[in-house]
Amino acid sequence: MKNQNIKFIQGNEACVEGALYAGLDFFAGYPITPSTEIAELLSYRLPQKGGKFIQMEDEIASMGAIIGASLTGSKVMTATSGPGFSLMQEALGYAIMTEIPCVIVNVQRGGPSTGIPTHVSQGDVYQARWGTHGDHAIVTITASNHQDVFQTTVDAFNISETYRTPVILLYDEVIGHMREQLVLPKQGELPLVERLRTSVREGVNYHPYLPREDGRLPMSDFGGVHRYNVTGLFHDMWGFPSDNPEVVHDLIRHLVDKIRNNVNQIARFKEYYLEDAKCILISYGSSARSARHVVEYLRPRGEKLGLLELQTLWPFPHDIVNEKCVNAKHVVVVEMNMGQILREVKRAVERPERVFIANRIDGVFITPKDIRDILRVIQGKGV
Amino acid sequence: MAIKGYIRERFFPHIWCPGCGHGIVLNSLLRAIEKLGMSKNEIVVVSGIGCSSRISGYVDFHTLHTIHGRALAFATGVKMSRPELNLIVPMGDGDALAIGGNHFIHSARRNIDMTAIVMNNRIYGMTGGQYSPLSGYGTLATTAPYTNIDYAFDTVELAKAAGASFVARSTTYHVQQLTKILKQAILHEGFSVVEVLSQCPTYFGRKNRKGTAADMMEFYKDNTTPVGSKAKKENPDLIERGVFVEKEMLEYCREYEKIIERAMKGRS
Amino acid sequence: MAKPKLKAHVIDREWCKGCGICVHFCPKDVLELDEEDKVIAARREDCICCKMCELRCPDLAIEIETE
Numbered sequence: 084m085k086n087q088n089i090k091f092i093q094g095n096e097a098c099v100e101g102a103l104y105a106g107l108d109f110f111a112g113y114p115i116t117p118s119t120e121i122a123e124l125l126s127y128r129l130p131q132k133g134g135k136f137i138q139m140e141d142e143i144a145s146m147g148a149i150i151g152a153s154l155t156g157s158k159v160m161t162a163t164s165g166p167g168f169s170l171m172q173e174a175l176g177y178a179i180m181t182e183i184p185c186v187i188v189n190v191q192r193g194g195p196s197t198g199i200p201t202h203v204s205q206g207d208v209y210q211a212r213w214g215t216h217g218d219h220a221i222v223t224i225t226a227s228n229h230q231d232v233f234q235t236t237v238d239a240f241n242i243s244e245t246y247r248t249p250v251i252l253l254y255d256e257v258i259g260h261m262r263e264q265l266v267l268p269k270q271g272e273l274p275l276v277e278r279l280r281t282s283v284r285e286g287v288n289y290h291p292y293l294p295r296e297d298g299r300l301p302m303s304d305f306g307g308v309h310r311y312n313v314t315g316l317f318h319d320m321w322g323f324p325s326d327n328p329e330v331v332h333d334l335i336r337h338l339v340d341k342i343r344n345n346v347n348q349i350a351r352f353k354e355y356y357l358e359d360a361k362c363i364l365i366s367y368g369s370s371a372r373s374a375r376h377v378v379e380y381l382r383p384r385g386e387k388l389g390l391l392e393l394q395t396l397w398p399f400p401h402d403i404v405n406e407k408c409v410n411a412k413h414v415v416v417v418e419m420n421m422g423q424i425l426r427e428v429k430r431a432v433e434r435p436e437r438v439f440i441a442n443r444i445d446g447v448f449i450t451p452k453d454i455r456d457i458l459r460v461i462q463g464k465g466v
Numbered sequence: 467m468a469i470k471g472y473i474r475e476r477f478f479p480h481i482w483c484p485g486c487g488h489g490i491v492l493n494s495l496l497r498a499i500e501k502l503g504m505s506k507n508e509i510v511v512v513s514g515i516g517c518s519s520r521i522s523g524y525v526d527f528h529t530l531h532t533i534h535g536r537a538l539a540f541a542t543g544v545k546m547s548r549p550e551l552n553l554i555v556p557m558g559d560g561d562a563l564a565i566g567g568n569h570f571i572h573s574a575r576r577n578i579d580m581t582a583i584v585m586n587n588r589i590y591g592m593t594g595g596q597y598s599p600l601s602g603y604g605t606l607a608t609t610a611p612y613t614n615i616d617y618a619f620d621t622v623e624l625a626k627a628a629g630a631s632f633v634a635r636s637t638t639y640h641v642q643q644l645t646k647i648l649k650q651a652i653l654h655e656g657f658s659v660v661e662v663l664s665q666c667p668t669y670f671g672r673k674n675r676k677g678t679a680a681d682m683m684e685f686y687k688d689n690t691t692p693v694g695s696k697a698k699k700e701n702p703d704l705i706e707r708g709v710f711v712e713k714e715m716l717e718y719c720r721e722y723e724k725i726i727e728r729a730m731k732g733r734s
Numbered sequence: 735m736a737k738p739k740l741k742a743h744v745i746d747r748e749w750c751k752g753c754g755i756c757v758h759f760c761p762k763d764v765l766e767l768d769e770e771d772k773v774i775a776a777r778r779e780d781c782i783c784c785k786m787c788e789l790r791c792p793d794l795a796i797e798i799e800t801e
Binding site for chain 2: 744748749751752753754755757758759786788789790791792793794795797
């Protein structure tokens with residue numbers, strides 16, 4: 084009897100399954116390689132559960148639509164890739180400022196510009212962090228296999244609801260398009276965070292932007308009994324524009340600290356053989372698959388090698404990375420760009436001269452052999 | 467004044483300049499809503515960025531002050547996820563037809579039920595008087611010091627061509643017609659476009675020596691004519707006002723409900 | 735239809751910005767701007783309660799109350 088809950092699917096579909104499991108109600112998107120399958124699948128699956136799908140006229144409109152829908156109480160998502168992600172930045176900043184939960188999937192492809200649309204890269208890491216203008220905080224999560232894609236997608240919805248913030252899922256073309264097994268958890272197996280709604284009764288003053296003691300901000304659905312204003316301008320606790328320096332200072336502090344103070348709660352990572360590792364690979368996304376292969380291959384051959392696979396990229400878990408690497412002779416960041424998480428690791432660890440990079444930037448998936456060759460150079464053994 | 471029940475009084479007097487037409491648009495809009503007798507909880511006002519778009523702060527509804535040009539996209543998300551809500555989307559001429567042009571034509575094409583109000587003062591007022599897509603050939607502005615060589619859109623023709631199922635134009639002089647048209651537009655089930663010629667005495671008026679706010683409203687009186695009037699035939703330069711398009715067309719959210727029905731039936 | 739009888743010109747001097755639109759379009763020349771550029775009903779008895787001032791005021795600063 085075919086076991087219903089095991090699937091052999093693309094990473095893009097694993098993301099769709101995770102979103103539906105988390106309670107996705109509304110998706111707005113625009114076709115772009117390599118994330119289009121997410122839109123296609125959701126156009127079919129969402130209406131089956133009474134949810135809504137719309138293909139908008141561009142990625143800017145897609146972000147606008149999901150923000151509008153989220154305000155009425157829906158759980159929302161959009162999916163894109165580099166070029167579309169660039170177009171989404173202003174509205175992403177709006178969702179940050181107005182603290183509206185939403186999930187944005189960026190299935191990375193080779194950039195910049197049109198780049199190599201059907202090839203892989205992890206070049207948008209810093210765009211995810213600083214793509215939109217002004218000081219701000221952002222949550223960005225990635226995964227290296229379909230079970231983790233499913234889990235991190237559910238996490239993304241939970242984190243966006245908990246902290247009332249956009250969350251970026253930063254996958255890549257290899258994960259997005261390769262097929263792999265996914266074991267579907269039963270409903271209820273994974274904890275879900277539902278929309279926290281205000282308990283303030285009608286006619287009583289509801290402050291949309293006055294955090295509770297626990298820092299959470301209860302929402303009131305548009306169309307409900309509380310009428311309030313939402314604006315991208317700096318605003319007071321009622322949501323009305325204010326350029327009072329104290330209001331501005333407190334709000335930007337709140338927007339940044341609500342994420343920065345929860346780095347460890349938001350941090351997600353996996354570790355392999357770190358306890359006695361002399362050389363630690365740090366990797367994420369599809370690169371971590373090759374990095375893990377290297378560790379599993381060289382460990383039995385006596386190499387004291389370990390892997391720290393990051394899933395939360397932003398807020399970057401500096402303390403965790405530093406602590407895990409304290410005894411390592413070499414730290415090698417494995418990623419498909421010219422050194423983006425490399426910079427963060429160098430900032431995180433003592434004696435950053437120990438930190439190297441093993442990368443590819445030519446659109447070809449980095450292989451275990453690529454990594455091993457570079458490792459030998461780093462360890463002074465030549466090719 | 468009954469319409470004061472619909473405003474957030476604590477923010478008055480509002481920020482618009484003395485004689486600005488946008489205040490009159492607010493006045494007429496509130497009277498239209500009052501006549502419709504809608505509950506304040508059913509109305510969502512989604513505006514973009516600019517002088518016109520500050521209107522959302524002054525009205526006691528669910529108000530969403532978005533980013534420049536994108537109000538219609540945000541409104542589409544609100545409307546699709548809660549079709550029972552009434553969406554009113556006031557925008558400036560630049561907001562709706564320059565940076566927002568793409569969303570304007572696609573929202574019209576989809577015929578999604580909302581009311582787009584293009585508060586056309588032929589200038590970017592908030593940023594101090596630059597020309598807009600509706601300023602028109604030969605006008606002066608801070609970015610057209612040698613005169614503007616851009617031809618303007620005809621908002622009504624653009625909306626018609628894009629598929630809007632209700633298209634109308636009025637002016638801040640013809641307040642009774644404007645209120646009536648806004649009422650019709652809000653009631654209309656489909657994408658409604660209402661262009662309002664609204665004077666900007668501070669920038670467009672001063673730069674182009676159009677006199678006082680009242681003079682600019684006199685201009686609207688003397689240079690417009692009801693749709694299809696004889697006068698228009700004799701003097702094609704007259705700007706027509708009134709309802710140009712009012713037709714029943716499949717509305718986007720209603721059509722999507724059918725998609726959901728089909729999807730849910732198909733599965734069971 | 736009986737002619738509406740004027741009760742009062744309710745004017746909010748705080749909100750009035752002296753733009754002169756009501757003064758200009760009043761068919762009976764009832765209104766004026768005072769020395770502070772605020773509207774006043776100078777010739778109140780001529781008012782025919784057409785409410786053009788109220789409908790055209792950009793600042794919701796004038797209201798015609800009738801019996």
